[in-house]
Amino acid sequence: MRKCYILLLCLSLLGCQQAESTQHANNSSKNVIMIMVDSMTGELVHASLKEEADKFPALQFLVENGNVYNDLVAPFPSMSVSIESTLITGEMPNKHSVPGLTWYDVKNDRLIDYGTSIETYRKLGFKQSLEDSLYNLNNVHLSKETTTIFEELHDRGIKSGAINLLLYRGKTEHEIEPPAIIQWTTGLSEKIKTNGPDILSFGTFYRPKELQTELLPDALLLKAGLSDYYATEAITKLIKNKEQPPFLLAFFPDMDKRTHRNGPPYVHGLKTVDDHLQRILDAYGSWEEALEQNVFILFGDHGQASLVENEERAKLNLHELYNQYNIAPFGEKPSSGDIVIANNHRSAYIYPINKQIQKEELVDVGLQDPRMAIVASEENGWIEAWSPDYHQPLKFKKGGEWKDSYGQQWTIEGEVDVLKLEMSDEDKLINYTEYPDALNQLYSALHSLPNSIIVTAKPGFVVFSETTPVHNGGGEHGGLHRDETLAVLIVSGTDKEFENPRIVDLKDYILNLFDE
Template structure:
């Protein structure tokens, strides 16, 4: 779901070109001042990249560039993503080193008790229209980086700036830094909304965000029109990096977002290989911009990572969509586009295969959880009560509760107290040695805790069984395609390729990448 912005811009408004009058100074300030001998670090985040696609492509000899990087580096298939497995939350975790309890971006959509409104960064065209284009754009372009992302928690861009190092972001959704930039809003978006012509933002030294912020405007023609999704595409990202390389203007750290693969897999499912060969060619172009692949590894460290996996959603004939409103016939639900009233009892925030269910009235969360567990396609329902987190398994009614600071130690050296049925979250407990290991839900205790402590309010976390997805009245669905959001392995485990160094992250989790990157850059 990394293309939330383009869905709004293209589907709702169409596209016109505009003259951008604001000229950024990025190219003046972006080049590393640490000398030519210091390796640069280029992080390429490939939306919905999965190990099975890499392995299949290499076996069929269709991915020579990725194979080269693996043969000259390290390849891991089981890095753990954030939760919910949605791009804005994952990117926030990657760039801050924390799960949502730290960075405060709970999902692509969530309910703010402070503002008494549903926050939606752009889940799908129909939902955006119902919710209101104006608030969606304002939350996505102004509030996400400006106020929703925890202001007290530094991003890697802010940490690097304090160390006197240069950084850049190309098409990244989360980009908060210390340098002043301006997003330029086209007139055809300004007219039907309350957005100003320009929006001041803070970012890294170099900030590119499609046609909203293109420091190469007037210098290099990049694909940023209607058919090119306003610049939110792989070619825009790769062409920008290639320019910086050839002009000797690489910063110390460069984040590059490659979104194209996600759309294909959502439509056709995770087994679809379309897009992998094109990705490989684009990566080859990047390595060649240094002169040769070998020279690229002499000058830079390349890190390629997915953001989330996907689950194959069953075809329409198998009834894969769980219509959440139909489960709350006895409650007054907030309907999309409406405002909260004194009568509103339940608010739904659906993130594909995961959802937040907010309770605004006096019913106990456990009572609502017991209502939902009767739906056989729901995997489990979780909530918090004081220091405890509870989870109940759909249909079986098996329960578990857990909290921190116990005697059981997991593979990440986190300590837990666990009571009742460990099977609910597929935990493997060795009581004799005081250890626990995770099964089909990687790092589930910390990730679930992170989501349940990510923002104020009384709410449930609901997940769908593999093959199914949750939906509100106008939610986008992916029957026969791919979906993500949940905690299962297929949606949570992502590949990591590191080339140009023998260093490794302490743990294979998305939240451990930031400290790894800082170590590479400051050693």
């Protein structure tokens, strides 16, 4: 029993100074500390500061001394793995080749899952799933046709670091050594070679030389170091030891689970994040000195949509909806069934294996449930997006006379209300409302897993299939709606504006900071 408990803790997050500033090769005077807080939204930040501002002094300080962007747009599907891939490459899934937390590897005929649940890992195989998360994700799955921010900074001669990120590919070789209990229970290799930034810290799996002699909270009972607390300690040690790199990116994962359980916005859960931020700011002579030496970028990776209280009502069950087709259970070759479901909690890719099954019929079946928001597919360069609430689809493709708020151009036909688009005939501008950047999101997702269709649920519901968690009465993400694709971005220590902020554009924004 203890073996399973320890393994669960170690896997739970794998799915999900008083020092002089280091000078950069370009003589920039400021370092960049970037912290991604899972599920942090503008609604959550403003509710926290409005209700109990005195309990959030660090957040208040960063907000008062920076720019706040409430509508930072995440890529789709709004899952941390695909979002991190977009963050570090500056590309959407069709370019970086990580379609979601779960996706179908057509070439090798297997489902890939980076951490949906312990039950998913058990059925797909602990060893294979961990190898996917710890090695393949960065070194095989993430497209080598893209370059990461760590690789580009390395080429500029600028040192960088990553703390507790699943996506971290760089040009420095590291050897991850899984805890002995993980090796013992899964048969995983003793050491896994991977390429990352100059400083790579990943819980108890890997500690960089800069932190080898430090006492850090990396006990197994603290989630193998994959926690906000560990990340905070690693950051503060680097600062105090004058080992802080010019660019440091860290991940705070704990808010995600709190919001899943309690629903958004969970103000109480953000208090712990503020405590950690205070510790980081305290590592300098003063908080003002921290901003003199650094640009602080604090942001959420996505939001969460509230789910209805009733569990059966919350579950949009794809096995029941598509019961006319054979779906291979986890643990068997996906191609032994008629279709494959790659579930990303509030959305899913559905891939037809049986060549007699047309995508059009899978779309029709998906539209039979009124809890479905959007069902989309691609054919001959056109994306068709359907909704159970309308009789006609919206059709669109890249290029054309219509331009959205991100400067992307489109040709559009059909029912624009499917994606709640506001169209200005006078100047040919598209305004997004309920589904921010939806045209680009659906286009990139469908081209990241060609020949699939995408189904997404309305707010209140989760797309359910084998081993999918259901947080009824709480929160969930993975879909297309603004509730889950909008996060918050707080930039302190620079006056550089960020127009129409999206996570896909953050990489260029950061690189430009080092050009100043």
